[in-house]
Amino acid sequence: NAGVIQTPRHKVTGKGQEATLWCEPISGHSAVFWYRQTIVQGLEFLTYFRNQAPIDDSGMPKERFSAQMPNQSHSTLKIQSTQPQDSAVYLCASSLEREENYAEQFFGPGTRLTVL
Amino acid sequence: AQKVTQTQTSISVMEKTTVTMDCVYETQDSSYFLFWYKQTASGEIVFLIRQDSYKKENATVGHYSLNFQKPKSSIGLIITATQIEDSAVYFCAMSRASSGSWQLIFGSGTQLTVMP
Numbered sequence: 103n104a105g106v107i108q109t110p111r112h113k114v115t116g117k118g119q120e121a122t123l124w125c126e127p128i129s130g131h132s133a134v135f136w137y138r139q140t141i142v143q144g145l146e147f148l149t150y151f152r153n154q155a156p157i158d159d160s161g162m163p164k165e166r167f168s169a170q171m172p173n174q175s176h177s178t179l180k181i182q183s184t185q186p187q188d189s190a191v192y193l194c195a196s197s198l199e200r201e202e203n204y205a206e207q208f209f210g211p212g213t214r215l216t217v218l
Numbered sequence: 219a220q221k222v223t224q225t226q227t228s229i230s231v232m233e234k235t236t237v238t239m240d241c242v243y244e245t246q247d248s249s250y251f252l253f254w255y256k257q258t259a260s261g262e263i264v265f266l267i268r269q270d271s272y273k274k275e276n277a278t279v280g281h282y283s284l285n286f287q288k289p290k291s292s293i294g295l296i297i298t299a300t301q302i303e304d305s306a307v308y309f310c311a312m313s314r315a316s317s318g319s320w321q322l323i324f325g326s327g328t329q330l331t332v333m334p
Contacts, residue, residue, distance in 0.1 A: 133320065135320075135321065135322070137322075144324060144325075144326050144327065145309065145311075145322075145324040146324075147321040147322065147323070150319070150320070150321060157318070157319060158318075158319035158321060160319070160321075161321070191261065193263065195263075195322075197320070199320055204251050204313060204320055206253065206265045206268060207265070207320075207322060208265060209255075209262070209263035209264075209265075211260075211261065211262060212261055
């Protein structure tokens with residue numbers, strides 16, 4: 103039973119370049135979440151989708167960050183014009199969530215983004 | 219606003235003993251969910267146990283149990299018969315039910331070291 107898959111595991115970009123991070127949720131899970139982890143800020147929520155629809159993007163930086171879920175088997179997080187402060191581990195999680203009933207989130211291994 | 223606080227930065231215990239990690243939370247919601255996750259040295263984040271706010275019984279899973287004190291907004295994690303492999307960073311997290319957004323709000327984590 104495969105867990106959440108994230109690719110790439112490591113990504114190094116130059117300042118100003120674009121980075122696209124991929125997430126494949128656990129099969130059958132209806133919700134996908136993106137978080138960011140840094141030493142200074144800890145684990146921060148970015149955005150999430152339920153049944154592919156965007157539900158809450160309150161944690162997303164307003165500029166340069168965007169997320170999509172074009173089908174139930176993958177989601178992408180895109181960062182345009184990356185800056186050194188975007189360096190972090192980006193984590194994807196999925197759950198069997200239903201709107202009326204909460205379910206635990208299961209995390210992928212993360213993508214470590216380093217912006218030089 | 220919701221907030222989760224873990225004041226213990228690090229704890230060291232001897233193998234086979236019992237350890238308690240503290241967590242307090244702030245919320246205006248009447249219904250919410252509390253979680254403990256573990257992050258291993260490899261970076262993997264693993265779900266351990268959850269407590270639903272409307273349940274009076276403390277949750278127990280394997281050698282993990284919770285000490286839920288709702289009047290004190292406290293949810294402690296108890297690990298009995300600790301093992302070397304329990305060494306990790308433990309995160310307390312909360313999700314709220316009122317807004318329709320099931321994002322997790324994390325504490326800053328407690329580093330547990332289990333010594334032989």
